[in-house]
Amino acid sequence: MRRYGGAVLLLLTGAAVLRITVFGELYLRYVQAGLRPYLIVSGGALVLLGLVSLATTALPGRRGRPDTPHGHPGAPDDHPGHHHGPAGPRVARLLTLPALALLLFPPPALGSYSADREAAQRAAQGVGTFPALPAGDPVTLTVGAYSSRAIYDSARSLKGRTVRLTGFVTHGDDGAWYVTRLLVTCCAADATTAKVEIRGVDAPPTDTWVTVTGTWRPKGTLGSDAAWPPLLAATTVTRVRQPADPYEKP
Known part of the structure; x- marks a missing residue:
């Protein structure tokens, strides 16, 4: 399941952008109304890329590929903490949290603080x-x-x-x-x-x-x-x- 992380991140981010633009006016908490078309296009593109990534990752030829440093099987770990697998740098998966938060709990508009x-x-x-x-x-x-x-x-x-x-x-x-x-x-x-x-x-x-x-x-x-x-x-x-x-x- 780990190898689908990049695709899931794209889908979450795209879905969050579409939720606040297509299905409501929450985007007005963050940007001016004139930017709505660009957000919709961006959200749709992220969802499409996520679906394509899911499809290509699931291809038979992509299965069973181990996560190794820099994508080279058996290569020495010269750079600890910078492992790259099919889904990209592992640290990028941390972006899943803010994307999920935006999708489920959009922050309020700026206020008195x-x-x-x-x-x-x-x-x-x-x-x-x-x-x-x-x-x-x-x-x-x-x-x-x-x-x-x-x-x-x-x-x-x-x-x-x-x-x-x-x-x-x-x-x-x-x-x-x-x-x-x-x-x-x-x-x-x-x-x-x-x-x-x-x-x-x-x-x-x-x-x-x-x-x-x-x-x-x-x-x-x-x-x-x-x-x-x-x-x-x-x-x-x-x-x-x-x-x-x-x-x-x-």
Whole structure:
């Protein structure tokens, strides 16, 4: 059975990729929606390679071949720990564990832990004007869009407007709490943080997804560090389900 290890690893990995893309939207926890077709093709290719590997390994001429160092029967073991058999390096079989974990127990989206570890990194943009907001209140904005307008908009387009933000809850050491979203350009590995400090209502538990409605409260000088994170004077806080796509685009 050991000689089928490489094929099984390919099948597990391909099946895991297909599970989170074809049979659901779990892939949105890790990458942007536009990468879905590439993931499906990659998963299908891995499954196909795994099936081909199983078939070729099971051929009569492939049976009974012993595992020996470097694939040479009777060759001396000059490199302990680097044995290669029909299935390749034995250490590669350790990849079976993360592949199986992804297939059976997909990890959750990044949350408060990642946001708390993320330094206050903001896009290098100067103070300027932004496009006019849509008519009607409340206006729904992403956390990133609200932050940009609150910190950099010289036209003060948020003044007098009621806005609605959705994100997960994080807490500061000073007792403040925030509506937070992670901004992803390509995949979860490049995530950065956008957050808005909420005042006027009690804080829900950490990592709770909420929709907050309120009004902008000016803070600090435009474009300065003192203006970050921006403030929102909340009137209502409603708990919501985590969206299928938990990330925002920068």
